[in-house]
Amino acid sequence: MTRKSILSVATALTILTASCGGNKENKEAAGNLQKETVANVDMRGQWYLDSIVFSDSDYVRVRPDERLSSIHQYIVFEDNTYFIKTNCNTISGSYTIKGDSIILGDGAMTEMACDDMSVEEALRRILPNIATVYIQNDSIARLDSRNPSEYIVLRKAQVKIK
Numbered sequence: 001m002t003r004k005s006i007l008s009v010a011t012a013l014t015i016l017t018a019s020c021g022g023n024k025e026n027k028e029a030a031g032n033l034q035k036e037t038v039a040n041v042d043m044r045g046q047w048y049l050d051s052i053v054f055s056d057s058d059y060v061r062v063r064p065d066e067r068l069s070s071i072h073q074y075i076v077f078e079d080n081t082y083f084i085k086t087n088c089n090t091i092s093g094s095y096t097i098k099g100d101s102i103i104l105g106d107g108a109m110t111e112m113a114c115d116d117m118s119v120e121e122a123l124r125r126i127l128p129n130i131a132t133v134y135i136q137n138d139s140i141a142r143l144d145s146r147n148p149s150e151y152i153v154l155r156k157a158q159v160k161i162k
Contacts, residue, residue, distance in 0.1 A: 047154035088114030
């Protein structure tokens with residue numbers, strides 16, 4: 001190869017390498033910008049507990065018996081705190097949302113003995129592992145656990161107009 005050919009190939013490789021590196025940096029910067037601009041999910045308000053799922057075979061239905069319509073099991077998110085009311089006990093603590101990530105901090109729980117403690121037991125098991133939240137049509141929320149196939153389904157409580 002002549003000296004001019006070697007110089008031309010070296011120049012072409014330098015330009016190619018620089019352009020690939022620049023594209024990678026631009027893609028990373030765009031990805032970081034996109035991550036920073038994701039809006040925080042808005043969970044404020046009251047949400048009825050619909051179901052808690054650990055797997056297809058381990059499914060806890062928490063919807064109250066239709067005959068007992070005065071019993072509502074729900075979660076209220078306000079400011080940085082959450083409050084859960086089951087058929088018998090309450091749980092409260094702090095929460096943080098960043099984008100679609102949610103962390104439910106440790107809190108206090110009443111320990112009244114109830115005839116059916118399945119909801120309380122399920123919440124104790126799943127709440128520490130909740131990691132992400134997805135909202136559909138502003139009326140259904142799904143709180144996903146870090147453990148595959150574990151989640152909580154919530155329904156937004158309707159605001160009653162007086």
